[in-house]
Amino acid sequence: MSLTLAIFTVILLITLGITYWAAKRTSTTADFYAADSQLTAAQNGFALAGDWCSAAAFLGFTGLTALFGMDGAFYALGPLVAFCTVLFLIAEPMRNTGRYTLGDIIRSRMQTRASLLAAIVGTVVVNFAYLMPQMAGAGALVRLLTGISYDWAVIFVGVSMIIYVAFGGMLATTWVQIVKAVLMLSAGAIILVMVLSLVHFNPLTLFADAEQKYGAKYLLPGNYLKIPFDQISLGLGYVLGLAGLPHVMTRFYTVPDARTARRSVVWVMFLAGSFFAGTTLFGLAAANFVGQDAIRVADKGGNLTLPLLAQYLGGGKGTFGGDLMLGFVAAVAVATILAVVSALTLSTSGAIAHDFYVNWVKRGQVDGRQEVWIARVAAVVIGVLAIALGILAQGVNVAVLVILAICVAASANFPVLILSLFWRRFNTGGVVGGMTVGLSSSVVLAMIGPAMRGADALWPLVNPTVVSLPLGFLGAVLGTLMWGRDAENEQRFDAFLLQVHTGVTPK
């Protein structure tokens, strides 16, 4: 416990130092939202890796594999494959078209207030649905790891996040993510080497031991996701939903051009992908060495699997090596949450301050200096709200919100974004239709599903993406057709395409 706190205090001091440095370099809106678009491909790649690996990824994948075998490996694989979608369809057009937010792209394509509002709703709903379980998870995790009470843990995480974002903007958020990614990858590398040395560098032994200990069923699919369509729905939600997460899109504004955006995706695919692959081996190793019973005793959901494995590898409970490894992994887990909630807060403040207040309410009539100030205030307000929601969420089932975030991103944001970029006839009616249908079908199906209602579920799938995604596209197409032809919008599409594919705005 005290070692965890000591290690974490060091990480906290480093990130606060970074924030102080970043704050002095953050004065314009471009600085605040996009770190003045001056990051390199490697920096953005590390930051994306930091962004992408939430605590659910860092702790959850290992735990799922340890307790449920192959299904955990499916969870870990999804986010990597999702980056193919991001690489092929999202990264470069985002860089070329927008400035700070998803709303920017929709606005520059449609140039209507209704479509901007739809994009704001999509961003805010996804971000809050993602932020709230992160805050609740942070509270539970920090309490478990350090003994601080849940409420104080949430407040502590929230206040740190507000400081990073409000003072240091995107530059501080980015470097917090880079620090976290480096720590996470180092922890992963150390654990991997230690695990492999235990099995004489033959990973096949991990599988053989697990089979011997838990039977062949353990290595089969379906131990966690029992309904076949849930597997497929999860897959769809991943490969398309992660491409619709606003706080990930925002990362592509921090680089100077499309080529750098593309290279940063290749970076993250190797960095995060290696880590994800590692979690499958860590999970098997934990099941073998720590044992499923001990894992369940520590936390029913398996969230402490990785710290427990680290403790075992360091020499076991009560030894200095064991405590050190446990403390290190636990501190990295807290840093992980901090990096993710900061990115979510920054992205939400973009939607509220830049999209809603400046471009919707004030119709763009706000000068730059004032806009930065508004953005900082928005970050503080969102942070306070996140703290309040996090405290209220204690003991509430937040699993449904995680599903909702991914599902809405896949079913509402993704169709609207893709059709905006590629379909000439797509219009304001389509944006509103796609957003409304995608969002409402996700919310309704998640609410009546097993994640919310347990055994009383009116609808069998935990993850409704397999149904709500086609509905979202249908809503977008029907909305477009009902809105009618918009000649001016279609004419503008050539100029928009030029910008999407080259980054040049014809004047």
Place this chain on the structure above:
Amino acid sequence: MTRNGTSIEAAHATVRQLIAEKLSYLVPMAVIFMVGYIGLTILAGFAKDLMGTKVIGSVNLGFVLIAFNYLMSWVLAIIYGRIAAGKFDPLATRAALEVAGRGN
């Protein structure tokens, strides 16, 4: 003004060519990773026994296909990077020059 008008037209034509070029590579690549990954989830859902077929020691077909998906994603990323640098970037640069009125 006329010259500017024609160079914009030329730029639009170049962009159309760029999009056609992108589609000819991206569609097959997208089909590969969607079939590879969604296919895997369908097999996991509906063909559990097949996925349990032992391949190397205790490692079954499911884990082999998962490993294959990792490799597939990495290889596609590298291939895309090369194609984009070799085929897409020159066209994008040409379109940008044409907008500036200097393209020929």
